[in-house]
Amino acid sequence: METKQIVYPGDRVDVDDLKPRNGMYENNSEYFSEYFGVVQKSEKFIDIAPFNSPYLPRANDKIIGKIMDIGATMWTVDINSPYYSLLHMNDTPWHVSSGDLGRYLNIGDYIYAKISVSNEIKESWLTLRDNGLKKLEVGRIISVKPPKVPRVIGKGGNMINLIKNETDTRVIVGQNGFIWIDGDVDNVNNAITAIKIVEKEAHIIGLTDRMSEYLKKLKGEN
Amino acid sequence: MESNIKLITDDGLRLDGRALNEMRPIKIQTGVVEKADGSAYIEWGANKIIAAVYVREAYPKHAQNIDRAIVKARYNMSGYSVEERKRPGPDRRTMEISKVVTEALESTIVLEKLPRAEVDVFIQVLEADAGTRIASLTTASVAVADAGVPMRDMVVGCTAGKAGGKIVLDLSKDEDNFGEADIPMAILPRTKKIVLLQLDGNVSQEEFDEATSMMMNAIPRISEIQRNALMSKYNVEEGE
Amino acid sequence: MPMDSNAVISEIRKNFMLESIKNGKRLDGRPLDEYREIKITENFIPKSAGSAMVELGNTKVVAGLKIEQGEPFDDTPDNGVMLLNIELLPMAFPTFESGPPSEQAIEYSRVVDRGIRESKMIDTSKLVIESGKNVWMIFVDIDVLNYDGNIIDACTLAAVTALKNAVIPGSKLGEKDFKLPVNATPVAVTMWKLGDELICDASLEEEQVSTGRITVTISEDNNIHAMQKGEIGEFSLEEIQKAIKTSSNIGNKLREKYFR
Numbered sequence: 001m002e003t004k005q006i007v008y009p010g011d012r013v014d015v016d017d018l019k020p021r022n023g024m025y026e027n028n029s030e031y032f033s034e035y036f037g038v039v040q041k042s043e044k045f046i047d048i049a050p051f052n053s054p055y056l057p058r059a060n061d062k063i064i065g066k067i068m069d070i071g072a073t074m075w076t077v078d079i080n081s082p083y084y085s086l087l088h089m090n091d092t093p094w095h096v097s098s099g100d101l102g103r104y105l106n107i108g109d110y111i112y113a114k115i116s117v118s119n120e121i122k123e124s125w126l127t128l129r130d131n132g133l134k135k136l137e138v139g140r141i142i143s144v145k146p147p148k149v150p151r152v153i154g155k156g157g158n159m160i161n162l163i164k165n166e167t168d169t170r171v172i173v174g175q176n177g178f179i180w181i182d183g184d185v186d187n188v189n190n191a192i193t194a195i196k197i198v199e200k201e202a203h204i205i206g207l208t209d210r211m212s213e214y215l216k217k218l219k220g221e222n
Numbered sequence: 223m224e225s226n227i228k229l230i231t232d233d234g235l236r237l238d239g240r241a242l243n244e245m246r247p248i249k250i251q252t253g254v255v256e257k258a259d260g261s262a263y264i265e266w267g268a269n270k271i272i273a274a275v276y277v278r279e280a281y282p283k284h285a286q287n288i289d290r291a292i293v294k295a296r297y298n299m300s301g302y303s304v305e306e307r308k309r310p311g312p313d314r315r316t317m318e319i320s321k322v323v324t325e326a327l328e329s330t331i332v333l334e335k336l337p338r339a340e341v342d343v344f345i346q347v348l349e350a351d352a353g354t355r356i357a358s359l360t361t362a363s364v365a366v367a368d369a370g371v372p373m374r375d376m377v378v379g380c381t382a383g384k385a386g387g388k389i390v391l392d393l394s395k396d397e398d399n400f401g402e403a404d405i406p407m408a409i410l411p412r413t414k415k416i417v418l419l420q421l422d423g424n425v426s427q428e429e430f431d432e433a434t435s436m437m438m439n440a441i442p443r444i445s446e447i448q449r450n451a452l453m454s455k456y457n458v459e460e461g462e
Numbered sequence: 463m464p465m466d467s468n469a470v471i472s473e474i475r476k477n478f479m480l481e482s483i484k485n486g487k488r489l490d491g492r493p494l495d496e497y498r499e500i501k502i503t504e505n506f507i508p509k510s511a512g513s514a515m516v517e518l519g520n521t522k523v524v525a526g527l528k529i530e531q532g533e534p535f536d537d538t539p540d541n542g543v544m545l546l547n548i549e550l551l552p553m554a555f556p557t558f559e560s561g562p563p564s565e566q567a568i569e570y571s572r573v574v575d576r577g578i579r580e581s582k583m584i585d586t587s588k589l590v591i592e593s594g595k596n597v598w599m600i601f602v603d604i605d606v607l608n609y610d611g612n613i614i615d616a617c618t619l620a621a622v623t624a625l626k627n628a629v630i631p632g633s634k635l636g637e638k639d640f641k642l643p644v645n646a647t648p649v650a651v652t653m654w655k656l657g658d659e660l661i662c663d664a665s666l667e668e669e670q671v672s673t674g675r676i677t678v679t680i681s682e683d684n685n686i687h688a689m690q691k692g693e694i695g696e697f698s699l700e701e702i703q704k705a706i707k708t709s710s711n712i713g714n715k716l717r718e719k720y721f722r
Contacts, residue, residue, distance in 0.1 A: 008449050009330075009367055010375030010412040025332065025374060032412065034332055034372035036452045051452075053370030054259065054277050054336075082277045082339045108473065121288055121337040138474055140489070147370070185482050189491055255608050256520045257555055268509065272607060274553035296560060301547065301603030302510040302526025310549055310603070311562075344553035346605065348524055349507045 004040070007033040007048060015046050023048030037147075055081040055146035055176040057115050057124035062133070064141065064174030065126065067109045070101045077111070080143055080176040083122045087113065091127040110136040110180065112172055139170070139182030142192055144199040146177040151207075152198050159198060159208055166215035167191040190218050227400045229386030236385070238394055243436050245380075245392040248444060250361060250451035252368045258344075260369025262451065264361035267394070268351035271358050273343060273365040280340035290333035295324040295343040297358055303350045319355045320345075326359055326379075326408050326417040332372035341371055352398040353381045356406045359418060364448050368455075375410035377417060378444045382407075382433035384425050389432045391440055405433050411445045414438070476671050480657045488661065488668070495708055497663040502623055502720055511600075512628030512642070516620040519665065520610035525602060525620035527628050529642075531591060532599040542589020546575040546602040548617055555609040569692065574604070574617045574650065577679030577688035581648035584625065588643050591635065598630055600642070611666040614677050614690075618650035619720070626721065647721045648687055651709035652677040655695060660705060662712060676702065678709035682717060 007013060013024055013031045018041055024031045033039075035050035055063075057079060065085060069076035075087040087105075089096035094104050105111065111126075112133055118124035128134065144152055153160050153173055164171050167190045169183035181191050194215060201207055229237060236242070246267030255261035258274035280286040297319040299308045312320070323345070331341060343366065345358045356379030363377040383393045385401030398404055403423025409416050425433065479489055486494060498519030507513035510526040534541060548571040552558045563571075578584070589598040602624065604617045628642035654664040654672035664672060674695030679688035686706065691697065697705075 006453070008376065008452065009373035010410065012412075023372070032374065034335075034374065035370060036367045050370045052260065052368065053372075082336065083279055106473070108475070110474075122339075136474075138478060140475065140478065145370075185487060185489065186491070189489075255522075255553055256610065257608055258553060261553075270507065272553070276553075276556055278556070296552070298551070298560075300507075300524070300526060300549075300605050301601060302507055302513065302528050305509070307528035307530060307601045307603070310547065312560075342552075344551065346551055346553060346607065348526075348605070349509055351509070 004038050008036050018046040021045045021047045050147050052145045057118040059118050061115045061175040063176040064178035065111050067105050067107050073098050080178050085124040085126050087126040136180050139180050142179050144177050148199045163194045230388050243391045248447050252451050252455045260365045262361045262364035264357050266357040269357045270349040272346045273362040275365045275369040276342045286338040289337050291336035291339040291341050293328040293341045296320050297345045299347045303347045322418050323359050329417045330373045330375050335372045352393050352395040356381050359408050375412045377408050378411050378441050379408035380437045380440050382437050391436045407437050479671050483656050483659050494661045512624040514620045514623035516616050518616040521616050522608040523606050523616045523620050525604040525624040527624050528601040530599050534597040539594035541586040542597040543599040548604045550606045554606045570613050573614050573690045577648045577650050580687040581646040581681040583646040585643050611664045611669045614652050615650050646681040647717050648679050648681045649713035649716050650679040651712045653705050676705045678706050680710050680713045
């Protein structure tokens with residue numbers, strides 16, 4: 001079994017014959033970590049996966065966002081990032097006329113949207129015009145650290161499906177770390193607890209099995 | 223300051239019983255300010271300091287740098303943190319410290335990875351007992367790493383100085399008040415580059431060399447404490 | 463309460479919360495009058511004249527005292543002075559700013575101050591060194607390190623704990639240090655109106671949804687020493703009476719648990 005190496009900012013990363021990709025900088029042909037995180041090697045590449053890092057907008061990411069401000073033709077959206085994103089009225093399924101945006105999405109509303117464009121200075125634009133994208137009507141929103149999103153989803157969605165099934169909730173995980181959960185209050189709380197455990201213990205072996213046991217126990221108590 | 227306090231005892235120890243090159247105990251904990259993107263709390267001797275980091279678009283918009291982040295560290299003292307009550311708000315001393323701490327952090331943060339952003343580092347000194355700027359910077363560096371802000375290296379701070387005619391590591395309050403010199407320094411542990419250096423007092427060039435070499439020897443130990451603090455929050459088990 | 467672009471909450475989420483509270487249960491599972499876990503660390507700042515860190519769920523505050531000599535106020539020449547100040551540190555919430563205290567910080571400071579002052583917790587007549595000239599001045603500084611609701615109750619708990627541990631530095635006058643004479647243990651209980659219900663110890667999110675805030679500070683004499691209705695929104699007289707009863711009950715419990 002391969003051992004994952006933990007690195008801190010400034011630690012040298014042994015790249016071997018792999019191609020260094022994310023989370024490293026070069027100095028005199030050597031590579032050093034920019035994060036406190038884990039070294040991840042694939043067939044070709046080597047990356048540093050940080051334990052925590054701010055979400056940076058990437059085109060085609062499906063995210064959950066919160067409406068922060070309403071302009072004449074655009075909404076400003078908090079995407080759990082240092083950077084706000086924009087949603088233009090023409091990028092919605094509705095026929096919105098200028099100055100009338102608040103009728104469709106108000107401040108505080110959440111949306112499940114896709115980042116259609118982003119640029120090198122981290123400006124980004126959203127769209128609601130794709131399958132499954134929508135305004136999120138009922139339910140609760142929580143956030144997890146953006147780098148933990150893949151673990152919350154699990155391989156082929158196995159972790160999040162397990163949580164959904166065992167807690168009887170509906171869940172949408174945004175790639176930016178905002179997560180929407182809907183269901184009965186107790187069930188939602190159970191799902192939140194479960195997701196928080198996955199976030200905290202994302203690096204522990206056999207997490208899926210442990211989570212399965214945990215959720216079964218939780219169910220027994222209710 | 224004139225004083226007759228004898229800072230080094232006859233058996234070569236300091237008033238608090240430490241050897242000349244002995245540090246006070248240091249403890250660091252991360253994740254102490256839940257609302258922040260990253261945070262860390264340090265107890266360094268009797269110093270108690272919290273640092274919290276927020277990363278956000280710089281505001282107002284005209285204050286943004288289109289190609290890199292702005293760093294702003296703010297060093298602030300609680301009213302009860304020192305002997306005489308400290309009036310809330312900045313003064314000349316705290317503003318200078320904010321500036322040198324900001325610059326030290328700026329030298330290691332990968333600014334171009336966060337264009338238009340501002341990295342706000344709020345430092346609150348709850349209890350002060352000599353060496354707060356260095357303890358602040360050491361804990362701020364952990365908070366920045368905890369926030370996942372990209373950094374080329376950590377920043378590790380330390381002080382040395384001259385007291386009772388001897389070069390000593392990590393000055394106590396008495397040594398700071400009544401000693402001959404105080405030299406706070408911070409370095410990037412990988413390259414050993416100095417990112418903060420101040421000197422206040424009177425030392426020979428040989429004594430300065432002795433002080434810096436003492437600090438360089440102490441850096442790896444402080445660095446280790448920073449790493450353990452980051453690690454402990456994650457229950458990380460190796461060999462996944 | 464911080465009410466700004468960072469704290470906006472959607473209608474849907476509000477309704478979800480209100481619906482749940484109507485059924486007697488809050489989103490974190492607490493009954494309406496239940497406090498989050500309270501952790502009090504006494505003497506957190508050993509070098510101060512008295513101190514405490516209070517954690518109320520994720521809300522975290524530190525109170526520390528400095529006791530110095532100074533001139534009494536002209537109209538009270540035979541009384542010492544207590545000055546209480548709450549700082550909402552910029553680290554505590556994304557939109558709190560550095561600089562002079564906000565209206566919010568000032569209101570909170572004054573409510574906490576009144577509860578302590580009017581309960582006669584401190585007998586300021588025992589703090590006189592020389593009538594009209596020199597008295598002990600007690601500076602109570604409270605820092606809010608993390609804001610997750612219910613600052614007034616947390617700050618009152620912290621200030622009262624710090625004062626109970628306070629030592630007057632009499633040795634500075636060639637006399638003995640002595641414990642600050644304390645006569646009462648005021649407890650502030652703040653309640654928020656959500657829909658038609660009153661809840662205790664609101665989280666930040668609950669504060670944002672609430673339509674009114676009422677603080678009642680009661681001492682062991684069971685008398686009311688401070689009240690403050692805060693935020694826009696209205697209460698009926700019955701609601702106020704209910705708030706007083708709740709404050710009295712919870713105050714007794716907290717006093718029993720933390721200040722015996």
